[in-house]
Amino acid sequence: MVTGELKSKIDSLWEIFWTGGLTNPLDVIEQMTYLMFIHDLDESDNTHAKEAAMLGLPYKSIFAGEVQVGERTVDGVQLKWSVFHDFPAGKMYSTMQEMVFPFIKNLHGDKDSAYAKYMGDAIFKVPTPLMLDKIVTAMDGMYEQAAQLSNIDIRGDIYEYLLSKLATAGVNGQFRTPRHIIRMMVDLMQPRADDVICDPACGTAGFLVAAGEYLRENRKQEVFFDRKNKDHYMNHMFHGFDMDRTMLRIGAMNMMTHGVDNPFIEYRDSLSDQNPDKDKYSLILANPPFKGSLDYDIVSTDLLKLCKTKKTELLFLALFLRMLKVGGRCACIVPDGVLFGSSTAHKAIRREIIENNRLEAVISMPSGVFKPYAGVSTAILIFTKTGHGGTDNVWFYDMKADGFSLDDKRSPTTENDIPDIIARFHNREAEATRERTEQSFFVPKEEIAGNDYDLSINKYKKTEYVPVEYPSTQEIMAQLRDLQKKIDAEMDALEELLK
Structure with a gap:
């Protein structure tokens, strides 16, 4: 489960979408998913490059050199989250809308693949450069907070928390398995x-x-x-x-x-x-x-x-x-x-x-x-x-x-x-x-x-009943009389103090 500081950062991020005009929770989740994917694509590309270097295997980054986006050819490095998140709001927005989003939509060359099928009708819905700048800054903060938590599937936990915000969550049995x-x-x-x-x-x-x-x-x-x-x-x-x-x-x-x-x-x-x-x-x-x-x-x-x-x-x-x-x-x-x-x-x-x-x-x-x-x-x-x-x-x-x-x-x-x-x-x-x-x-x-x-x-399953031995009635009565004597003695001492 998402708790504490990370929860408040996701709530703040949700609030940015909400106040910016995206009020359908499914739209918010979709747009956040795309942006998380773009961020994770950069991160996983770096990880795979490091693993390949350690193992002495060849690896070609998907961002390497010139990248084809539609009819344009652009420098692939610009499409990395770690690069464009430092751009001014206007340039970041145009880069995202005109380059990054079309790039991830066509990332998989096989047009029959599941990825191409379900990204084909994906739409970038963030309306303004200022809103995108706020979202990217908030997501950087969210990932910084997530990095401090160990042994947690952050993406899965975030999805679970986002789904909990849907009014329909659970109606179709959509509870994420822990x-x-x-x-x-x-x-x-x-x-x-x-x-x-x-x-x-x-x-x-x-x-x-x-x-x-x-x-x-x-x-x-x-x-x-x-x-x-x-x-x-x-x-x-x-x-x-x-x-x-x-x-x-x-x-x-x-x-x-x-x-x-x-x-x-x-x-x-x-x-x-x-x-x-x-x-x-x-x-x-x-x-x-x-x-x-x-x-x-x-x-x-x-x-x-x-x-x-x-x-x-x-x-x-x-x-x-x-x-x-x-x-x-x-x-x-x-x-x-x-x-x-x-x-x-x-x-x-x-x-x-x-x-x-x-x-x-x-x-x-x-x-x-x-x-x-x-x-x-x-x-x-x-x-x-x-x-x-x-x-x-x-x-x-x-x-x-x-x-x-x-x-x-x-x-x-x-x-x-x-x-x-x-x-x-x-x-x-x-x-x-x-x-x-x-x-x-x-x-x-x-x-x-x-x-x-x-x-x-x-x-x-069988329940094991362990017999419990209780003191006899005479022993219990003797203990009660001893207690009563102690109480009487304490009461007498208190009465002497009050004289």
């Missing part, structure tokens, strides 16, 4: 260099960005020093779909800023017939919207065959099974109702995952994880598509703390189960002897099937 929860899920799944990764409800592409970061940190040699793997990483690995064009723009820019040249991010209603993907992906990471009900008419008939329901959280599970190739893995967040719901559709989807595929883990999360935007209790399901069963023992974990307070403030705390969850998940052989009274344990498939495929951890 950064540390995303990273935990990625660490649990350990993406590989040959994975094809998808998030069918990608929003700002947080899961895809985190998967890319994991590969950079843990499989750098394998991914970036192999021509085939690097091409796969840049052009074929990452796939994201969403129904909000603003989110798609943000997602495409977010991925490019994080060094992925050509992510496949597309406008698509994942649950409808316009989504033909089947047996395609080896890894799905998702927090699909729990926005209630859809009309049967717009839902893919394939999904309804498996799970006849209008509830999106159940339909998305059916979708994940369809989109995964055999052997493909999924980690997804579901509301608690999916785990124990008693409707035919609830039972059908749980049975499908358990009987016809391999359910590996159910991680129950506390209800405060999505606060202050939602207080719903959720869980993470981890399963592998086999098409022929394979579930034997399901691993359950009862997460009680995620490193932050579980109230609306979400202040950092020392209690954090996430490192323990990751360590235990990757060493499940050692979990076999754990009792049901502990924080994690195994439950055999037969027991789950006998309970209508109920996956609620409370169904299987």
Whole structure:
């Protein structure tokens, strides 16, 4: 969450847009997104240049030499944020309007790319040079403040805070998954260099960005020093779909800023017939919207065959099974109702995952994880598509703390189960002897099937009752008489003082 000084700087920046005449919150978020992208493009270009120099690899800056902008050829250095932010207001405005903005709109040469598709109709809406000068100065202050904060996904946190200002935020389930929860899920799944990764409800592409970061940190040699793997990483690995064009723009820019040249991010209603993907992906990471009900008419008939329901959280599970190739893995967040719901559709989807595929883990999360935007209790399901069963023992974990307070403030705390969850998940052989009274344990498939495929951890967790021995009535009465004697003595002493 954005707090303190950074929050006040973003509020001030929002106020500049508001007083300057941009009163539609979506317009403000879009314009701020473009400007953040322009700033981050300069920063990431410098970072990539330094990394290439350290590794002794060739690197050509996108700002190097003469750059083609429309029919004009301009000096690329002028397009860098670190250069034009020192220009006088009038020159900065003309540079932004006539050079920088057209440059980022056509940054990706492939006209069929997601980036070109969603930037093609982007419009620069800042009305005056003075307003732009104020915005750029305010953003420099915001980034200076952000640089002082360590281990925080500033861009993601800023998007989350901006979305909280939208009156419609949450109506469509657009709650950003907290950064540390995303990273935990990625660490649990350990993406590989040959994975094809998808998030069918990608929003700002947080899961895809985190998967890319994991590969950079843990499989750098394998991914970036192999021509085939690097091409796969840049052009074929990452796939994201969403129904909000603003989110798609943000997602495409977010991925490019994080060094992925050509992510496949597309406008698509994942649950409808316009989504033909089947047996395609080896890894799905998702927090699909729990926005209630859809009309049967717009839902893919394939999904309804498996799970006849209008509830999106159940339909998305059916979708994940369809989109995964055999052997493909999924980690997804579901509301608690999916785990124990008693409707035919609830039972059908749980049975499908358990009987016809391999359910590996159910991680129950506390209800405060999505606060202050939602207080719903959720869980993470981890399963592998086999098409022929394979579930034997399901691993359950009862997460009680995620490193932050579980109230609306979400202040950092020392209690954090996430490192323990990751360590235990990757060493499940050692979990076999754990009792049901502990924080994690195994439950055999037969027991789950006998309970209508109920996956609620409370169904299987046992509470250990420790007998408490109390003193006898005679001892308690003797203690009370002693106390009464002391009180009487003190009262007598007080009375003597008052004489």
